[in-house]
Amino acid sequence: MIAYTDKVRQIARRLLEESRVEMVIGFRKGSQPMMNEPCFIRKAEDADKLVWDGNCGINLANYLTGRNEKIAVFAKGCDSRNIVTHIIENKVQRDKLVIVGVPCTGMIDKRLVASRTEGEIESVGENADKVVVKLSDGGSLEYDRREVLQGNCALCVHRNPVIYDELVADLVEEQTDVDRWADVREIEEMDTEQRRRFFEDLLAPCIRCYACRNACPLCYCPTCFVDESKPQWLGKGQDQIDIQTFHFLRAFHCAGRCTDCGACQRACPVGINMRLLTKKLEKDCFEMYRWEAGMTLDQRPALDTYKPDDPQGFIK
Amino acid sequence: MEYMGVEPDRLHFSWISSAESTKFVEVVSEITEKVKALGPNTHYVKKEAKVA
Amino acid sequence: MTDWEPKIVSFLCNWCSYGAADLAGVSRMEYPPNIRVVRIPCTGRMSPKFALAALREGADAVWVSG
Amino acid sequence: MKVINIDQKKWTKGIETLGGTYKLIGPVAEKDFHTFKTLGQGQLPDLSFTNTRLSPKDVVFPQSEDMFVYTLDPTEEDCNILKEAPKDYSPRVILGIRPCDARAVQLVKLNFDTEQYKDPYWLRLFEATTFVGLACDEPCATCFCTSTGCGPYGEEGLDILLAKDGDGLRAKVLTSKGQELADAAGWTDTADDGGAFDKARQAAEARIVSKVKTDRLGELDTLALHGADFWEDVSFACINCGTCTYLCPTCWCFDIQDEVHGKKGKRMRNWDSCMFPIFTVHTTGHNPRGTKLQRVRQRFMHKLKYFLDKYDQGIMCVGCGRCVQQCPVNIDIRRVCDLMNSYSSENACAVQG
Amino acid sequence: MQNPYLPYPVRIDEIVVETEDKNLKTFKLVFLNKEDEEKFNYKAGQFAELSIAGKGEIPIGIASSPVEKGFLKFTVNKAGVVTTHLHSMKVGDIMGVRGPLGNWYPWEMLEGKNILIVGGGFAFTTLRSSIVYMLDPDNRPRFGNIDVVYGARTPGMLLYKDELIEWEKRDDINVHITVDATDDPDWKYNVGFVPPITEQKAPQGDENTYAIVCGPPIMIKFTQPVLEKLGYDHEHIIMSLENRMKCGIGMCGRCGIGKELVCKDGPVFTLADINRTPREY
Incomplete structure (x- = not known):
């Protein structure tokens, strides 16, 4: 994916030069190892600011709503599925977008690399299958790229964009040998009490900064239910029940829409894996309705439609 | 909700037509029995907020 | 707690179950007094937050009926 | 200079003794990072940490705290009348707070301890707390405390400063509160360290490579900075989560909320964040800071300009680097500070947004 | 340490519905403890937080005047959670x-x-608080001419109607009442928006004249050029700002505009002050 940078710059420059778009949304090099910052450029000569590597984990679909310009956006598999969801939900207009597809081989989990590494990381480089960490004391380390991917990327089966106007590179081979729901099954196998304890423990460190919600491209409600005051659904303090209610309800709101892009987990400052909640709903949608979010523009979402053969065993 | 640790019998769904008063009575009785068997809901109830 | 009686918050569709409840009442049928009925215009109005809100406030069970 | 030497045995013994009279708060390893927690009996603070991911500001300013309690039961005589909530203000000691976080408490104090009003909750907790700092010998790449009037061996806001010395610790007692604590713990082994403390300080300061310039911020015109052209670029990536504000040791904004349970209610306060749109929204729906740009600008302007102008005590940032490390989209206060500090209004028109 | 967050308990003594849409009520509050009343020493233009147990607090300008003893008055618009509940109280x-x-x-x-x-x-x-304060026989000689321009959408939306009529009759104050529109044929006062009426009726600005302006943002926006035209400089235009507040004592941080905190450093500013701060109100 390293080689994508040149192509990304080239495409951005051309689109702006030809005035096909007013702005291009991509990434620029971050100020820290393993961090890139989403940015926009409006002038062709700024195209060289853009980069693309294994640290572009932020979901750029987030930055498309509420804009009037004609925009070009770089989209990984998950980003493109969220763009589809946005189009279906009338949040963005297809004809105002130029989607530049980026076939993806997964993003690096910076927390994982940091926790595996002893000592201060100075910089991190990568090639097709290795991640190379340079330490500030001069030493260096190498990891197998597959081993330090974000949790969702390691399990991703839609690495290629599903919708695009042009591509940065040839499509990549999809992973077929992954067990997507192993962690969800593990929780399903617990009994009620264990599950309750499990989630209590999982969500206990939450500081309610709402980074998960704000990083999520699905969470675009003008007023989130946690902010509503008439009625006020939940308290605003550090009460554990309130915290759990927030996470459970947020997950419900993502049912049948979540693409498991991993933005929530990546954004969380205290490292909560709230994907364990959204993935359950993703799994249910897949198993009950054969539905995966954002795969096509021509189909209404599972929870948006009624089919006579929908499962209804739970109804008396 | 079951997944997040609420007992399955604490949540029921049903379909009753406006003419089916007998079914209504049946369902109410059945649910009440089940919940009685389960005992009171002690988890996931917001008690007084516990803060500093 | 021997005298404990469950509180079941019931969300009933105005056109279906609420009608059935009404009919049951008019017909003087007997049923357990444990349900607290919330009439909703349609089960489509139901939202997970209602169910969670009921449990948070101390309901012992939630029943949604169309 | 006289310092107290504390070997490992004395340290363990001292902590144990202190546990009898003080509530002990110290860093503990939890999952994959350190947090400041109340220590259990016999538990030692784990001093092998760079810095905690969350700042220890909650020791004096809990994220949620009760203010008042009341009853809504009309049969009771004091129905609807607010009463002080019972609180614990017993003496406590925070062990191993970093100098940057200790200075942050002093900056926050400017807000809560004013001539006109004093915040009783914050001040009582502050007064109940003895601050035992731990100097930083291995700062992170994101640390820029030497640029913010602090430093890895900064003493402001501390009662005792500890520094690692091989297996043991060296301590410098800075206040009478600190002396009391040292006496209570039995740390009395004073010796002349022959300047080792100062040498270690200089070495640590030299390790801080990240620097920002703040020299021009004071003289720049508020409205010109406010109308500067770089805010759109700075704020673009922001997702308006409250991570930076919640992790920041110097952010103090809060919200007051009533919660009722049955007939009993309480008024409590919770941290709030200028990053959230509802922070400033009026009941009419009008929001003076309705856009992301305005909110991001407010955060940086408050920290780097308004605070400086209001109190003349430097910027409201201690250079701990938490917001830099944890920002999900890598918005870097050092970059923003440089942009602001080097801003010249000549080539940009100051439009109010 | 006195707790600045602790409200004084008060009893609602009288409720007056002020306007025809019934969304504005004036509450007369009496302190339960005499010593609290003595501590509550205010000047015209200040505000207070009204606190309702279980609901929260709202900052409201004090409508009664320091020269009126024994009670406080607040006129409250029904809008949010607290005010809606307040309107249902007895x-x-x-x-x-x-x-x-x-x-x-x-x-x-x-x-x-x-x-x-x-x-x-x-x-x-x-503004009512201020007028009552200035008209007090002890205070009236301390001020020069007093002119008041007050407008509302319709006659039924005017606050303190009885007092307005009384002031209208006095000769030591010039009151110009106006409404945006009315179909009442007996309406004997002005019709028109506040800014043009100000232009017609208000005295010229000079060294010795100050304007106090308080109203909805749109009114302020169009009144400002009128006052400028009349010769009021920005140091002579005094305004009261409104921002979302919680603590009211400059600590919670939300009402800040620039380095000023509206709740503590304000709400009263001169236009010249306001021009020096970012426009975030």
Whole structure:
């Protein structure tokens, strides 16, 4: 994916030069190892600011709503599925977008690399299958790229964009040998009490900064239910029940829409894996309705439609 | 909700037509029995907020 | 707690179950007094937050009926 | 200079003794990072940490705290009348707070301890707390405390400063509160360290490579900075989560909320964040800071300009680097500070947004 | 340490519905403890936090005047959670008041000066407080001419109608009442928006004349050029700002505009002050 940078710059420059778009949304090099910052450029000569590597984990679909310009956006598999969801939900207009597809081989989990590494990381480089960490004391380390991917990327089966106007590179081979729901099954196998304890423990460190919600491209409600005051659904303090209610309800709101892009987990400052909640709903949608979010523009979402053969065993 | 640790019998769904008063009575009785068997809901109830 | 009686918050569709409840009442049928009925215009109005809100406030069970 | 030497045995013994009279708060390893927690009996603070991911500001300013309690039961005589909530203000000691976080408490104090009003909750907790700092010998790449009037061996806001010395610790007692604590713990082994403390300080300061310039911020015109052209670029990536504000040791904004349970209610306060749109929204729906740009600008302007102008005590940032490390989209206060500090209004028109 | 967050308990003594849409009520509050009343020493232009147990607090300008003893008056618009609940309360109910908060109109500076008051809608509360204060026989000689321009959407939306009529009759104050529109054939006062009426009726600005302006943003926006035309410079235009507040004592941080905190350093600012801060109100 390293080689994508040149192509990304080239495409951005051309689109702006030809005035096909007013702005291009991509990434620029971050100020820290393993961090890139989403940015926009409006002038062709700024195209060289853009980069693309294994640290572009932020979901750029987030930055498309509420804009009037004609925009070009770089989209990984998950980003493109969220763009589809946005189009279906009338949040963005297809004809105002130029989607530049980026076939993806997964993003690096910076927390994982940091926790595996002893000592201060100075910089991190990568090639097709290795991640190379340079330490500030001069030493260096190498990891197998597959081993330090974000949790969702390691399990991703839609690495290629599903919708695009042009591509940065040839499509990549999809992973077929992954067990997507192993962690969800593990929780399903617990009994009620264990599950309750499990989630209590999982969500206990939450500081309610709402980074998960704000990083999520699905969470675009003008007023989130946690902010509503008439009625006020939940308290605003550090009460554990309130915290759990927030996470459970947020997950419900993502049912049948979540693409498991991993933005929530990546954004969380205290490292909560709230994907364990959204993935359950993703799994249910897949198993009950054969539905995966954002795969096509021509189909209404599972929870948006009624089919006579929908499962209804739970109804008396 | 079951997944997040609420007992399955604490949540029921049903379909009753406006003419089916007998079914209504049946369902109410059945649910009440089940919940009685389960005992009171002690988890996931917001008690007084516990803060500093 | 021997005298404990469950509180079941019931969300009933105005056109279906609420009608059935009404009919049951008019017909003087007997049923357990444990349900607290919330009439909703349609089960489509139901939202997970209602169910969670009921449990948070101390309901012992939630029943949604169309 | 006289310092107290504390070997490992004395340290363990001292902590144990202190546990009898003080509530002990110290860093503990939890999952994959350190947090400041109340220590259990016999538990030692784990001093092998760079810095905690969350700042220890909650020791004096809990994220949620009760203010008042009341009853809504009309049969009771004091129905609807607010009463002080019972609180614990017993003496406590925070062990191993970093100098940057200790200075942050002093900056926050400017807000809560004013001539006109004093915040009783914050001040009582502050007064109940003895601050035992731990100097930083291995700062992170994101640390820029030497640029913010602090430093890895900064003493402001501390009662005792500890520094690692091989297996043991060296301590410098800075206040009478600190002396009391040292006496209570039995740390009395004073010796002349022959300047080792100062040498270690200089070495640590030299390790801080990240620097920002703040020299021009004071003289720049508020409205010109406010109308500067770089805010759109700075704020673009922001997702308006409250991570930076919640992790920041110097952010103090809060919200007051009533919660009722049955007939009993309480008024409590919770941290709030200028990053959230509802922070400033009026009941009419009008929001003076309705856009992301305005909110991001407010955060940086408050920290780097308004605070400086209001109190003349430097910027409201201690250079701990938490917001830099944890920002999900890598918005870097050092970059923003440089942009602001080097801003010249000549080539940009100051439009109010 | 006195707790500045603790409200004084008060009882609602009287409720007056002010306007025809019934969304504005004036509450007369009486302190339960005499010593609290003595501590609550305020000046016209200040506000207080009204506190309702279980609901929260709201900052409201004090409508009564320091020269009126024994009670406080607040005119409250029904809008949010707290105000809606307040509107459902009855005489005799217990609630809380915390204050007085913020600064006041600069009475020391205004001594011996002519005063123009321009108000619109339900922002007239602290202006009423000011007028009553200035008209007090002890205080009236300390001020020059007093002119008041007050407008509302319709006659039924005017606050304190009885007092307005009384003031209208006096010769030591010029009151110009106006409404945006009316179909009442007996309406004997002005019709038109506040800014043009100000232009017609208000005195010219000079060294010795100050304008106090309080009203909805749109009114303020169009009144400002009118005052400029009349010769008021920005140091002579005094305004009261409104921002979302919680603590009221400058600590919670939300009402900040620039380095000023509206709740503590304000709400009263001169236009010249306001021009020096970012426009975030």
